[in-house]
Amino acid sequence: MTTSDTRSVGELLLACDRDTRALLLDPHDLDAAALVRAWPEMVQAAHELLSALPTSLPHPGRATQPGPADVIAERLRMASDGTHRHLAARTWPGTGPSDSRLIGVADAFVRAHDLIHATWRGLEPGRVDVLVDATAARARVLHSVYVATHAVGLAVGQEIRDREHGPATRSRHATHRLAALRYTRDRLQVAERITGTELYRVFPHALTGEHRDPPAAGRVATVLARWDLEAHRALATHPGLPTLFEVTRIQAATTAMTHRIMAAAASQGDLDALTFQEQLDAQLAAATSAWQILHTDLRDLTPPTARAIPDALHAAGGEVVAALAEIVIDGTALASTATIVDRSSPETLHAAAETLAASHDLAITVLDTVADGSLTVSARAAQAYLTHQQGPTVSESPTRTWIDPRDLTAHRTIPLPPPVAVCLQRHASYVPNVTGGLAAAALPVRDLHPPGTEEPRPPHWYGNHDAPRSTPAAYVAP
CATH class of the missing domain: 1.20.1260 (Ferritin)
Structure with missing residues (x-):
């Protein structure tokens, strides 16, 4: 993600949600190997982002630091790292290109992480609204990871079915490939259960009270x-x-x-x-x-x-x-x-x-x-x-x-x-x-006035402080 991307944290997370949902539109077109190569990188980026979210209020006279590590993020990271190490010794998925959509989600997580770190250093103590936004951001990250993991699992399951019901082959390569696919399916199911259990516990009430600015003029x-x-x-x-x-x-x-x-x-x-x-x-x-x-x-x-x-x-x-x-x-x-x-x-x-x-x-x-x-x-x-x-x-x-x-x-x-x-x-x-x-065609706009000169609002933690932007409308549970 380049520095020219001036979306806020909220907008980046909503974009991740849209991109992961889009994976489910046509699961038959998913490339299992490319998705599996990209999945650990997305989980690692999500882990770093979740770990950067504040979980306790800063105290006067104490340096502001993130709270304790997110337990769900740690469990996801360990599942992802274990899967990656195990598959690295197998012929599948091997080397090759990764799915650009999951890589884009990972890049957005990294960008959001950098914005949060830049803003965390300037927080005033006692900001309860920060915790409200952090709770909402955590729910959004978990939802994106959950949907993406489910999509990867669908692709892997489809390839397993294709090979089990396709032309019979007893070569060692085919046997090892099928074993790697089944192992990956099982590990993805574990990761999906880890994320889903926590997500359904906090969703959608974790989004209540999330800060939203009206769309910025101009x-x-x-x-x-x-x-x-x-x-x-x-x-x-x-x-x-x-x-x-x-x-x-x-x-x-x-x-x-x-x-x-x-x-x-x-x-x-x-x-x-x-x-x-x-x-x-x-x-x-x-x-x-x-x-x-x-x-x-x-x-x-x-x-x-x-x-x-x-x-x-x-x-x-x-x-x-x-x-x-x-x-x-x-x-x-x-x-x-x-x-x-x-x-x-x-x-x-x-x-x-x-x-x-x-x-x-x-x-x-x-x-x-x-x-x-x-x-x-x-x-x-x-x-x-x-x-x-x-x-x-x-x-x-x-x-x-x-x-x-x-x-x-x-x-x-x-x-x-x-x-x-x-x-x-x-x-x-x-x-x-x-x-x-x-x-x-004629431009049928009526009563167009020059932009207003209202006083700018102070930057908010959930926004992008390099360039003030409003965040999208409140998220609604699927």
Whole structure:
């Protein structure tokens, strides 16, 4: 996690929660070996974060230090270390790439740990609200670890079933691999029970009283401008499938949340309702769908182990999602219209409207990158994509072999096969077609006033003190 990530502790932990939940959306696509390689690193980062959380109030005249070690964190760390040492002597999972999503969660835990340590040194004695926030943070970390461990267990269990019911083999390598898988499954179940027992004891009442600031005025405009800059820069300097994957992911989420904000404002009269209905409503829905369709293609072509996303792009995208999510999300569900309107300021609406024009320029840049002809893809990812692709993509015979079997066997990276390139270009060209109408639409924002000049609030322990930010809406139990 780079220092350019200015999300607060609360926003980082909510991002971890969203990322671990996303692992469960399609468990059949999980790579057991990559997840097992990344799991100990995530648990170690969670252990350090939980150990840094205060468990007792500081006393006058005594140096402020964290409380005693978290027992659950220690048990998780020992389970993780034991699993890692045992598997290091086996052929599975062996060396190779780790799952980028779990590594991202670990990075977020490390960033949150650094923020807490930086803030702990300046705490005043007697801050009961600090313990309330620390209790909530602990519950969130445990929930993320619990969900991630369950996802890893699902992937391992699926591979065990595939090997038990697949073609019979009695080779020593296959036997050792199956034994390592079964051992890993058992250890993951132990870790899941350790975390789940504690989580269900404290959840969700541990989140009661958690400090929440209202959305900061001007933040949406700032993060959207930064995202636009970093997206164009990444597409120019790292024009590959991982960059396109991240750009389309954030654009789909941003467009969807912008649609929600503007629809709520139009229903309350903060936007011109007629203009919104005639010019923006259907086009925003179409733009969200276009970005998502293209992102789905890129997700299938870039497995998690191949998503080397530039750090600055990842940080900028995370802040965009955090800034908009604190307006439109309540826990794990969409906020009500009244809540969204209450959290939205005229500056927020104006920034959301202006980003529609910027999205068209970014869509054209994405199309140019896709049509450049220099993109490469994993041979196996391309083969899986072509196998599941519906309908003809090129005029040649569908029986033609587009990928050399030797590239599949050697796990090589190859240029985009023509059917894949044609499909990507078709979906990428549809995005500027729908965003062009948004760029030309009138901005129906009413009564836009300059940003207020209210006195800034003092920094809070649960926030990021390098750059004051509000934290997202209160979390709700799943």
